[in-house]
Amino acid sequence: MSFVAGKNILITGATGGIGEALALQLSALKPATIFVAARSADKGKAAVEAFKAAGAADAVVVMGDLSSKAGVNSIISGVRESGKPLHILIANAGAWNTRDEGRVTTKDGLEFHFQTNFLSCVQLMKGLMNLLEKSGPSRVIVTGGYGVIDPKLIPVEGLMQTGMDDLQFEKSKVTSGLGPNKFNNDLSYGQSKLLELMYLKKYITESPKKVTIIVWDPGATASNIGAWPMLKEKMGTVAVSMLQFVLGVRAATTSCKVGVWCCDSPEAANAHGTYVEWGVSGALKKNVPVPLGWFPSYFKYAPAAMDDDKVNEVYKKANAML
Numbered sequence: 628m629s630f631v632a633g634k635n636i637l638i639t640g641a642t643g644g645i646g647e648a649l650a651l652q653l654s655a656l657k658p659a660t661i662f663v664a665a666r667s668a669d670k671g672k673a674a675v676e677a678f679k680a681a682g683a684a685d686a687v688v689v690m691g692d693l694s695s696k697a698g699v700n701s702i703i704s705g706v707r708e709s710g711k712p713l714h715i716l717i718a719n720a721g722a723w724n725t726r727d728e729g730r731v732t733t734k735d736g737l738e739f740h741f742q743t744n745f746l747s748c749v750q751l752m753k754g755l756m757n758l759l760e761k762s763g764p765s766r767v768i769v770t771g772g773y774g775v776i777d778p779k780l781i782p783v784e785g786l787m788q789t790g791m792d793d794l795q796f797e798k799s800k801v802t803s804g805l806g807p808n809k810f811n812n813d814l815s816y817g818q819s820k821l822l823e824l825m826y827l828k829k830y831i832t833e834s835p836k837k838v839t840i841i842v843w844d845p846g847a848t849a850s851n852i853g854a855w856p857m858l859k860e861k862m863g864t865v866a867v868s869m870l871q872f873v874l875g876v877r878a879a880t881t882s883c884k885v886g887v888w889c890c891d892s893p894e895a896a897n898a899h900g901t902y903v904e905w906g907v908s909g910a911l912k913k914n915v916p917v918p919l920g921w922f923p924s925y926f927k928y929a930p931a932a933m934d935d936d937k938v939n940e941v942y943k944k945a946n947a948m949l
């Protein structure tokens with residue numbers, strides 16, 4: 628039986644890439660309302676029209692930029708002020724700055740990836756948790772990623788190289804592929820996803836019972852994130868498509884099927900506190916959900932996610948910043 632049919636969904640990052648493909652496929656399952664969190668009114672409007680055309684009974688834009696606390700609060704208010712119940716929160720939006728411009732900070736003075744990918748996800752989820760609980764059984768689906776563990780992508784083993792006292796790379800000169808003593812965007816992106824995982828690892832032990840929380844991994848996907856737009860500019864679209872084919876990079880319409888399963892399948896209702904990954908490249912290979920911190924395709928744990936002291940500290944630090 629479909630969980631999505633007749634339900635209300637909030638999704639971030641549905642104006643492009645994986646989130647857009649996911650929301651389109653969910654629309655075909657006839658949800659009642661899709662709240663489209665967007666930072667651009669035009670893109671939000673286009674998404675709303677597309678989701679309604681694809682089958683959603685209704686879709687509305689809730690404006691907010693995830694790189695600021697005010698932006699997240701605006702999304703939360705938009706959903707609350709509708710007066711509707713909320714059954715599925717899909718925290719999907721993510722950003723990976725690959726421009727060589729050093730450490731970027733947000734309006735709130737926080738490191739860009741730390742706030743946009745990690746802290747805002749926590750702020751959004753906690754800001755809507757009592758609504759989700761009231762509407763239970765409900766689901767929170769967070770888009771994580773194998774970037775946490777893949778040494779080719781985030782080329783410093785284990786991450787958390789900066790130590791717990793420097794989660795926003797204020798002091799550290801840790802570098803990897805981008806050159807000596809430059810702030811490393813790859814590490815910061817990977818670490819933001821790791822922090823999200825660590826926070827959730829603690830949160831799932833005390834979150835409301837009626838809310839199933841799952842982290843899912845779309846795997847390598849052709850989208851606008853990271854280096855893909857820059858590579859297209861340099862190499863051209865055809866060459867990039869060929870490269871993606873060789874690397875087994877998935878189309879967003881394929882990778883989002885893992886997210887559809889998390890949102891819709893009856894089995895996923897029992898997957899609270901797990902990581903759902905169906906391989907990280909090439910064709911989807913359905914795996915069983917695994918505990919947070921374990922990466923099936925790499926057959927290893929992220930060390931920091933298995934360290935209870937670090938997990939508790941990340942949890943405390945993030946809560947103190949909300």
Ligand SMILES: NC(=O)c1ccc[n+]([C@@H]2O[C@H](COP(=O)([O-])OP(=O)(O)OC[C@H]3O[C@@H](n4cnc5c(N)ncnc54)[C@H](OP(=O)(O)O)[C@@H]3O)[C@@H](O)[C@H]2O)c1
Nearest residue numbers: 640642643644645692693694720721772847848850851852
């Ligand atoms: N692509 C991959 O290979 C891959 C692999 C593993 C995990 N992931 C994860 O998948 C998720 C989706 O990424 P994607 O690949 O689909 O990227 P994408 O094509 O760049 O799409 C990102 C989406 O997030 C939105 N977004 C970015 N920054 C935002 C902000 N500050 N405020 C509000 N919305 C913002 C974008 O909105 P605009 O349209 O306004 O830009 C867009 O809708 C991310 O969490 C990413 O980390 C991706």
